[in-house]
Amino acid sequence: MRESTALDQMICFQLYAASRAMTSLYRPHLDPHGLTYPQYLVLRVLWHDGPTTVRDLGRTLRLDSGTLSPLLKRLETQGHIRRERGTHDERTVVIHPTDTGLALQEAVGDLTQQLVCATGLTLDELTQLHHLLSRARGRATP
Amino acid sequence: MRESTALDQMICFQLYAASRAMTSLYRPHLDPHGLTYPQYLVLRVLWHDGPTTVRDLGRTLRLDSGTLSPLLKRLETQGHIRRERGTHDERTVVIHPTDTGLALQEAVGDLTQQLVCATGLTLDELTQLHHLLSRARGRATP
DNA sequence: CCCAACTTAGTTGTGCACAACTGAATGGTG
DNA sequence: CACCATTCAGTTGTGCACAACTAAGTTGGG
Structure with a gap:
């Protein structure tokens, strides 16, 4: 345990290290379901709020479409979500949890x-x- | 500002979001020097401790060789560090900051x-x- | 009505993180 | 000494993050 470095004084490094450490605590619980932590966060929003636009997912999780688009594609491939064009605004895409996506809520616990x-x-x-x-x-x- | 989601209760998400937010505060200060935040962390260790093995960098920053090796290769390409085989243990590689690597300490501030x-x-x-x-x-x- | 500014989702390219693996060097034990 | 488990750095493959960009849709001002 080295506490002498100036690094240890840096809040930013503490956040960086603590965030990765916490995520690694989630991994063994999510891995069996084939989920990553960011994918789990997306599903949590869907479980809580129901169908949500990519835009709102990004606002809630503070992620841009460059991160979300491929992540959602993987969740779609796994059958956990479904994409649907917005009706009154054709630019938006609404993400719907599928039945298997909803079932994960109980499975993950x-x-x-x-x-x-x-x-x-x-x-x-x-x-x-x-x-x-x-x-x-x-x-x-x- | 949406504070009603269960997400907001989750410490892990707070860490995840806060860590990325803090890193993004560093970005505008590091970008002009061609550095990323993890590269800056490596240099900070070198500035503070002098020549350091890859192993000790990993212990200090909690990163494995899978992350550090390519990162160090990029720092070497930029001319900020120099690799050297350990003398009494040929497995280790000692990372030395170069003159330009040391000069960055003043430049970054x-x-x-x-x-x-x-x-x-x-x-x-x-x-x-x-x-x-x-x-x-x-x-x-x- | 028209079009320029904006919004939205997606793509591309770079650089982490991390699991799983490789291969060389080391060190203890029989 | 010979052997084998361990350590160390590096490689490979996957999945984020994020900047910069694209293309389609929307909107407001003239």
Whole structure:
């Protein structure tokens, strides 16, 4: 454990490392279902909000079409989602979860609880962390 | 600003989004020097510690050789580093910063200060955030 | 009505991350 | 000494991220 480097003082590196570490905690739970973490995030939005445009997925997850388009193509190939042109705006594409896509919600289960435990932080600390991250991100992404 | 989704409750998503947002704050400062954020992290280690093995870079940054090898090849092509076989252990490769690599330290300057300000968090909050991230990451990466 | 500015989704190209693997070097054990 | 598990750097293949671009659709001002 090397704590002497100036790196360790850098919030950005901490975020970078913590984000990858947390994602790697999700991997063993998602891999069996053939999902990646970003794919899981897309499905979570669909589970929660129902059919959603690519545009709104991008707004919610802060990802652009350059990232989402190929990701959605893979989810479509796997049979988890279905694309549909918008009716009153032909530019938009509405992403619909399929039955198998909806079934994944039960199959994957609630990972949040387990992974929150894996960090070993108390509920208070997690709330604090959540709050600080929201504030930091709020400024960074106008 | 949509705060109603269950996503917003997820620490992991917050980390994921905050990490990308912070990295994007570094980008305009690093782009002019032809550096990416991970390349900048490698150089920071070299500036601080001097010549370092690929193995130790990986330990410090939590990256494996699959990520570092091509990254280091690009830094070498740019003339910022130099590779050298270890003397008493022929398996290791020691990464040396070149003169131009060292010169980048002055050229890039101290970004931490500016970017810490960009988040709009107080010093206390940043210290808290640093502490919480260290703790969360400590458990996640044994 | 018309067209220029904008929005939307997709493509292309580059550079991470990471799993799985390769091959060379090392070091301990019989 | 011989052998074998381990370590180290690198390669291969897949899937994000993101900049820059394209093409189709929409919209508002003249």
